Amino acid sequence: MLRYAWIIAFIPALSFFLILFFGKRMPKGGSEIGIAALGASFVLSVVAAVQWIDKVESTEGGEGGHALGALGQAFHVAGEAGHTVVEPVLASVSWFTLGGVDIRAGTMIDGLSVMMLFVVSLVSLLVHIYSTSYMEGDRRYTYFFAALSLFSASMLTLVIAGSTLLLLVGWELVGLCSFMLIGHWWEEGANSDAALKAFFTTRTGDIGLIIGIVILFFGAGGTFDIPTINEMAVNGEMSQTVLTTASVALLIGIIGKSGQFPLHTWLPDAMAGPTPVSALIHAATMVVAGVFLGARLYPVFFEGFHIADGGLNAMAVIGGITVIIGAALAFVQNDIKKVLAYSTISQIGYMVMALGVGAWLAAVFHLFTHAFFKADLFLGSGSVSHAVHTFDMRKMGGLRKVMPHTFWTFIISSLALAGFFPLAGFWSKDEIINTAGKADYDFFLVVGLVGAFMTAAYMTRCVWLTFFGEYRGAEHPHESPKAILVPLWILAIGAVFAGFLNATAFDIHKFTEWVEPTSAFPEVIVPEFSVPLAVFSFMVAAAGVAVAGAYYVYGMGPRGLTERNASARAGYTFLENKYYLDHLYTDLVVGSIKGPIARGTYWFNQNVIDGVVNAAGTGTRRVGRFTYDVIDQKIVDGSVNEIAAATDETGGLLRYLQSGRVQRYALILFASVGVLSLALVFAN
Amino acid sequence: MELNLFLMLAAFLFCTGIYGVLARRNGVLVLMSVELMLVAVNINLVAFAAFTGAIAGQVFALFVITIAAAEVGVGLALVLLVYRNLRSPDLDNLDSLKG
Numbered sequence: 001m002l003r004y005a006w007i008i009a010f011i012p013a014l015s016f017f018l019i020l021f022f023g024k025r026m027p028k029g030g031s032e033i034g035i036a037a038l039g040a041s042f043v044l045s046v047v048a049a050v051q052w053i054d055k056v057e058s059t060e061g062g063e064g065g066h067a068l069g070a071l072g073q074a075f076h077v078a079g080e081a082g083h084t085v086v087e088p089v090l091a092s093v094s095w096f097t098l099g100g101v102d103i104r105a106g107t108m109i110d111g112l113s114v115m116m117l118f119v120v121s122l123v124s125l126l127v128h129i130y131s132t133s134y135m136e137g138d139r140r141y142t143y144f145f146a147a148l149s150l151f152s153a154s155m156l157t158l159v160i161a162g163s164t165l166l167l168l169v170g171w172e173l174v175g176l177c178s179f180m181l182i183g184h185w186w187e188e189g190a191n192s193d194a195a196l197k198a199f200f201t202t203r204t205g206d207i208g209l210i211i212g213i214v215i216l217f218f219g220a221g222g223t224f225d226i227p228t229i230n231e232m233a234v235n236g237e238m239s240q241t242v243l244t245t246a247s248v249a250l251l252i253g254i255i256g257k258s259g260q261f262p263l264h265t266w267l268p269d270a271m272a273g274p275t276p277v278s279a280l281i282h283a284a285t286m287v288v289a290g291v292f293l294g295a296r297l298y299p300v301f302f303e304g305f306h307i308a309d310g311g312l313n314a315m316a317v318i319g320g321i322t323v324i325i326g327a328a329l330a331f332v333q334n335d336i337k338k339v340l341a342y343s344t345i346s347q348i349g350y351m352v353m354a355l356g357v358g359a360w361l362a363a364v365f366h367l368f369t370h371a372f373f374k375a376d377l378f379l380g381s382g383s384v385s386h387a388v389h390t391f392d393m394r395k396m397g398g399l400r401k402v403m404p405h406t407f408w409t410f411i412i413s414s415l416a417l418a419g420f421f422p423l424a425g426f427w428s429k430d431e432i433i434n435t436a437g438k439a440d441y442d443f444f445l446v447v448g449l450v451g452a453f454m455t456a457a458y459m460t461r462c463v464w465l466t467f468f469g470e471y472r473g474a475e476h477p478h479e480s481p482k483a484i485l486v487p488l489w490i491l492a493i494g495a496v497f498a499g500f501l502n503a504t505a506f507d508i509h510k511f512t513e514w515v516e517p518t519s520a521f522p523e524v525i526v527p528e529f530s531v532p533l534a535v536f537s538f539m540v541a542a543a544g545v546a547v548a549g550a551y552y553v554y555g556m557g558p559r560g561l562t563e564r565n566a567s568a569r570a571g572y573t574f575l576e577n578k579y580y581l582d583h584l585y586t587d588l589v590v591g592s593i594k595g596p597i598a599r600g601t602y603w604f605n606q607n608v609i610d611g612v613v614n615a616a617g618t619g620t621r622r623v624g625r626f627t628y629d630v631i632d633q634k635i636v637d638g639s640v641n642e643i644a645a646a647t648d649e650t651g652g653l654l655r656y657l658q659s660g661r662v663q664r665y666a667l668i669l670f671a672s673v674g675v676l677s678l679a680l681v682f683a684n
Numbered sequence: 685m686e687l688n689l690f691l692m693l694a695a696f697l698f699c700t701g702i703y704g705v706l707a708r709r710n711g712v713l714v715l716m717s718v719e720l721m722l723v724a725v726n727i728n729l730v731a732f733a734a735f736t737g738a739i740a741g742q743v744f745a746l747f748v749i750t751i752a753a754a755e756v757g758v759g760l761a762l763v764l765l766v767y768r769n770l771r772s773p774d775l776d777n778l779d780s781l782k783g
Contacts, residue, residue, distance in 0.1 A: 660782030662775055663714075667706050 002051050002089040002109045008044045008117060009156035011037045012124075016149040023142035030142040031132045034149045038125040041156065045117040052089075052114045053514050059086045085518045086110075088227060090162055101222055108162030108226055111515035112295055112364060116159035119371045120285050122494075124152040126487035127280040130379055133483035134276055134386060144184060144274070151177035155285050159292060163224035164213045167293070171209065171257070174286045175202050181281060182273035194272035201266035205256010209293070212249035215242060216300065226296060230520040233299035240303070247304030250293065251315055258290030260352055261322040264345045268329075271337040271391075275382030278337060283344050284375040288367050291351040295364050298355065302522040307358045312443070316356025320447040322349030327454035331461065335391045336381045339462045343417065344374055346451060350432055357444050358524050359435030361516050365502055366432060368511070369424035372494035373413035379491065380410040383484050384466060387477035393465040395473035402477045405485045407467050409492040414463050416495040418456035419541045421534075427499035430534050438527035449540050456544025461552050504529035690731035698724035711763035711773045715756060722752045 015037030023030025092106020107113075128148060135144055154177055158170025176199075183195030213224070219242035220229045232238050254260060259267035270282050281287070294301060294315070305313040326346030333339045347370050354363035383406040384399060385391050400407040416423035419430065433448040471477070479485075502511035512526070657668075697720055704717025726745045733741025767773050 658782060660779030662778060663706055670702055670706070 002048055002055070003091045003107075005048055005089075005091075005107045005109050005113070005117070005160045008041045008048065008121070009153050009160060011041050011044075011153075012149045012156065013153035016146050016153060019142060019146040019149060023146060028132070029145070031128065031145045034145040035125070035128045035132070037149060038121060038128050038152060041152065042118075042121040042125045045114070045121040048109065049114045049118050052109065052111060055089075056086050056111070056514055087519050088113075088517070090227065092162055095165075103165065103224065104163060105166050106162035107160040109160060110517055112292075112517065113160050115364065115368060115515050116292060117156060119368060120152065120155050120159060123280055123284045123371055123375050123491075124148070124155075126375070126490060127276045127379070130279075130382070130484055130487045131274075131276040133481050134382055135274060138274075140184065144181075147177055147180045147184075148277075148280070151181065151281060151286070155289070158289055162226055164216060164226060164229070164297075165224040167226070167296070168209065168213060171253075171289060171293075172206065174281070174289060175199065175206070175257070178202070178270070178281050178286055181277040182270045184274055184277065185272075188272075191272040194266075194269040198266040198270045201263050202256045205253045205263055205290075208249045208252025208256065210253075212246045212253060215246040215249060216297075219243070219246060227520060230297065230299045233297075233303050234520050234522055236303070238303075243300055243304035245304075247301045248314065250297065250300070251318065254290035254294055254352060255318060256290075257293075258287050258348045258352065259322075259345045260290070260318050260349060261325055264322065264326065267345055268333075268338050268341040271335070271341050275337065275378060275385065278341070279375045279378030279382070282341065283378050284371040287344060287348055288351070288371070291348060291355065291363060291367050294352065294355045295360060295367075298360055299520060299522050301355065302358070302524075305356070307356065308522070309440075313356055316353050316441060316444055319349045319351070319353025319356050320444050322346065323353060323447055323451040324349075324454070327451055327458060330454075330458040334393055336384065336393050336396070336462060336466060337378070337391050339393075339458060340374070340377050340381060343377075343455065343458065346455065347374065347417070350429065350448065350451065353444055353447065354432040354435065357432075357436045357441040358439045359432050360521075360524050361502075361512055361526065362428060362431035362435050364515060365511055366425075366428035368501075369416070369428045369495070369498045372424060372491050372498050373416040376409055376413040376488060376491035376495055377417065379484070379488055380406050380413065383480040383488065384410075384477075386480050386484065388473050388475045390473065390475075393462065396466045396471070397469040397473075398467070398471040399477055400467040403467075403479045405479060405488065409485075409488040410467065411463065412492045413495045414459045416499075418459050418545065419452050419537065421538050422499065422503070424495050424497070424499035426534075426538065427503055430537055431502070431504065433537055434527050434530055434533055435525060437530075437533065439525045449537060452537055453540045453544040456541040457548035460545045460548035464549070464552050687731060687735045690727060694724040694727040694731070696724075697721075697727065709774050709776055711766055711775050712760075714775060715759045715763065718759070719752060719756065722748060722755075 012034075015033050019030035019033050023033065026032060088108050088110035090106060090108055092104040095103045095105035097103065128145070131144065131148065135141055138144060151174060154170050154173030156170075158167055158174060161167035161170055179195050179199040182198050183192045186192040186195070216229050217224055219238045220232050223229065233243060256263045267282060267287065271278055273282070301307065301315060305315055307313060307315075323346050326342045326344075326349055330339045330342035330346065333342060347366070351363045351366050351370070354360075354366060381391065384396065384403065387399070387403060387406075388396055390396075412423070416425040419425045429448070429452060433445055433452070436442075436448055437445040500506075500508060502509060659665075701717045701719075701721030701724060704720060705714055708714050708717060726748050729741040729745040729748070733739065733745070763773060766775075766778065770777050
């Protein structure tokens, strides 16, 4: 399966076309095709995961070293004893040849890909099931499932891509699907605006990605091959300038796709899409594509940003800023999905920060656990809105009694997100904070702890407003159907247990063992589990819950601060306006560029383009007139008329022969025979 | 006997036939003239067969007689129809194909 991983991505792609062509005629509107395809992909992903784990375990058994190729042997020798190397499984076919360079499309399967395959296909499958109920009766039900299938196919392509070019293809395709799905209800202007905003903002980042890929292509001597690039980066075969510029460019791509500061503004607006989409795309899978890119080309970033040196670097700073600003904005939102959206921004900030401080494994592990509880939270919020028909938390409250399943899964996931022992978020977040401390990034240790405090606090507010207190809406809430609850519980179970794959406190390092690359990978610091730090981070999270609880639930602390205190009011307004970033982009950046460019374009349009068009028009008219007068009228029509006239005259002459009298004909016949006979006689 | 005598008789008959076909207006007489032409041809065939000793000419003459019988049948039917439609056997009236 590892060599044929492309099948996993191919099945949903096939399903996309099947749903488009036959979906409307199916009894369930095409959703069954999507579920079947994702089910198959999921099963195959599990098979791939099992085979990969098998490969890793057998290699570590000591025998596997001989099975590796010559390159692996070399590494085996270079790496000290006890450091076994498991090469990624590569498979590729020739894609096209350009300028003498053979561009190959292939898959690269290692622990990271396998983990992503598992997460993407699992969440996607659950979201498909969830959507059958959530989207019931939607006017574009079939189209929705087609787009979901296409999205899954693109994301699966992205994670198995063996070359940066194929990765880019998947990257752009998920962007397109995101656009299609955010704007699913495009009849409302706000939704199509949100879709456009998401598309354009991520495109801004994509420019960075493309530039980065091109730089790496030339830096690595003309190859898009990811293992080669990584190896060259690790072995110092690429110049520092190339690596630094490439990693800055790629970082811009990550910022755009993963909703990092300052290009995060599209992600909250993307909540205009249907909730299953938010769960799948804007929480669990697509937005982590940036983190995946960072993890995939980690040697480039590691060398490019001098991550081993500690201190500050662009990647960690961007991530750190995002952690804090995302979490701060989550406090002032009334829309439950927006709270979760800002939470997602903040959590992905954690992952980027983790990559920035050298905590590769922690970043990927957080990606893994985050997928479970964030997808669960989004699907939970969808379940709530299914019951009360709004996302506004001011119109919720007291839902724990009527929606017990939704409530419990939401609580579990919230605790996991807040980093409560022993749920999934605790292990991954603790690992990030721990590594930041050990790797000489003390500043980001603090950022991580502050972020953890804020996360716990805003989730407390969110849970309190939604599920506790008195019901404040006008609807009659009810528990959601099974198609919604089953995915919720599956994800909640994942949110509880996913963390134990790398529960370092209990000396479990399975995740590290299976996922962390052993070839072409920089020497990262993997810290020992630190009990005091873990206890401290747990206390911080608990304090967050306590403070938020005291403030929101028991009404303690200063009230009406925003009315009395000018600076507090200013701060609140600042947050409510999302740091004025949207204004900055639309008014200052776009506005200042738009005016002059528009005027310049108008001038160009009027004078140059119109001139050319008019000249072309006049010229064409003259040619047309000439053609009509001379060629058409005289030559073509003339010849046709001449032929007709000649035929007419000939006919007029010949009609005398056509007397209609049999005997005249016979006379002509006999006369002709006579003449011919005479001719024959004389000729002989 | 000389072959030429037979050939001259045949030529005479054939010319009489042509004349009849071209000059007669009555459809029945035209048909009869056609028969004359066929008879002239038969005389030629038989005469050549007798003088050269090849049997094929005589066989051919028999074929021609059979065909001629059929042809007369069809021809008479046509003349009869013409007569029925036009109340006259005159072929000059048949000029609806005039151009």
